[in-house]
Amino acid sequence: MTHPDWEPPLAALAAALADAGHLRSKQWIEAFAATPRHLFTPEVIVRTSDGYRTLSGDVPATRQEWLNTVYADESLVVQDKPHAAGHRMPSGEPLRVPTSSSTMPSLMARMLEALDVGDDMRVLEIGTGTGYNSALLSHRLGDHNVVSIDIDPDLTAQAAPRLVQLGYTPTLLAGDGAAGAPGHDPFDRIIATAAVSEIPLAWIRQLKPGGKILANLRGELAGGTLCLLSKEDEEDEVIGPVLPLGGHFMWLRPDLADPHRPHEHTPDARRGTSSRSTTSLPPADVPVDDGGFRFLLQLQLHAVQALWRGPAFDPPGRAERDAVIVSTADGSRAEAFTSPEPSKRYRVAQTGSRRLWDTVEATRRLFDDLNQPTPDKFGVVANDSTQFVWFGNDDDWHRWPLPLI
Numbered sequence: 001m002t003h004p005d006w007e008p009p010l011a012a013l014a015a016a017l018a019d020a021g022h023l024r025s026k027q028w029i030e031a032f033a034a035t036p037r038h039l040f041t042p043e044v045i046v047r048t049s050d051g052y053r054t055l056s057g058d059v060p061a062t063r064q065e066w067l068n069t070v071y072a073d074e075s076l077v078v079q080d081k082p083h084a085a086g087h088r089m090p091s092g093e094p095l096r097v098p099t100s101s102s103t104m105p106s107l108m109a110r111m112l113e114a115l116d117v118g119d120d121m122r123v124l125e126i127g128t129g130t131g132y133n134s135a136l137l138s139h140r141l142g143d144h145n146v147v148s149i150d151i152d153p154d155l156t157a158q159a160a161p162r163l164v165q166l167g168y169t170p171t172l173l174a175g176d177g178a179a180g181a182p183g184h185d186p187f188d189r190i191i192a193t194a195a196v197s198e199i200p201l202a203w204i205r206q207l208k209p210g211g212k213i214l215a216n217l218r219g220e221l222a223g224g225t226l227c228l229l230s231k232e233d234e235e236d237e238v239i240g241p242v243l244p245l246g247g248h249f250m251w252l253r254p255d256l257a258d259p260h261r262p263h264e265h266t267p268d269a270r271r272g273t274s275s276r277s278t279t280s281l282p283p284a285d286v287p288v289d290d291g292g293f294r295f296l297l298q299l300q301l302h303a304v305q306a307l308w309r310g311p312a313f314d315p316p317g318r319a320e321r322d323a324v325i326v327s328t329a330d331g332s333r334a335e336a337f338t339s340p341e342p343s344k345r346y347r348v349a350q351t352g353s354r355r356l357w358d359t360v361e362a363t364r365r366l367f368d369d370l371n372q373p374t375p376d377k378f379g380v381v382a383n384d385s386t387q388f389v390w391f392g393n394d395d396d397w398h399r400w401p402l403p404l405i
């Protein structure tokens, strides 16, 4: 029996991923062409200008729009929760935080190619979500070689029958993937589809010698840093590059009930003191939107939360003025105003326990000294006693400790 409504878009998606070079190997092209994404995404939540809509394959009025959406190269939110701080959208509707999604197919394709699997390798996936990626892995490696874990038992319970429809019964576990899958190890590969700010030691320990971990090492400023880390021998150490792949994931959450990272709650901004100073560095010269700079600042300024250019209240002028603003999770904040004083210097206001602007300036200089590197010029080392990001060569070498937040 053919399915005229979903077979053509499924074939078109697989072909488009191959044509664009996201898929390169015959095996992965076949896996994508044989895995109907709509089976794993019976309902998706789309954000509109004033709220949210759910598209369902079971509702005739939205079926075509749903099919177009699930076979587009887009990430699809399948589960969300209200924002804990009670934030609202401009329309008044409560803001929601996505807690599970089906990853954008082109990113999934690039990651699976980068994972560098061989036939019959045993793989652990962190973040089962819809089960779509478990199906791709099961097609490529055999379901007996696939273990997948999600913190939300509802999600693994929903994923299991979808996988069965395709004839797959990989091992699905409900629990905190930060602990890996003890009792199901060792693995040749671990692929995380939820982001971490350091590499969980359990993953390193549960990897075979020669094994690899592909994970999104994420901070708040620069998320798109996928690392491919190899364990060379029996020693519990992995080392490898940040890949030039882009793409970032929702956080690996320590607590199912809390859709936020702990620091996303309102920090205590009253701690510490305020100070005013001036600087000769024009704040507008800080490349707030440059991915490489944001990545480097995230390494230099532990737990940095935000860096942006926008209006800030300037008490001496009693008005809002254009500024570059940086903040950290402990509530520290710096505002550097972009228009010069008569002295040709720029005013800086800093509050909280840390003097953030000083680090922003030092990072601006370092960024130039290092020739404005993109994230994929950095590497990562993680073992049972230390974890760090590094840059350079034997003669000129820098390192920054993890975690990033």
Ligand SMILES: C[S@@+](CC[C@H](N)C(=O)[O-])C[C@H]1O[C@@H](n2cnc3c(N)ncnc32)[C@H](O)[C@@H]1O
Binding pocket: 099, 100, 101, 102, 103, 126, 127, 128, 129, 130, 131, 132, 133, 134, 149, 150, 151, 152, 155, 175, 176, 177, 178, 193, 194, 249, 250, 251, 252, 253, 254, 255
């Ligand atoms: C981007 S989704 C995964 C997409 C999935 N691989 C797919 O193909 O649909 C991220 C998933 O990570 C899960 N997750 C978050 N924290 C976790 C944790 N501590 N352990 C395991 N899974 C976690 C979420 O519940 C969510 O389903």
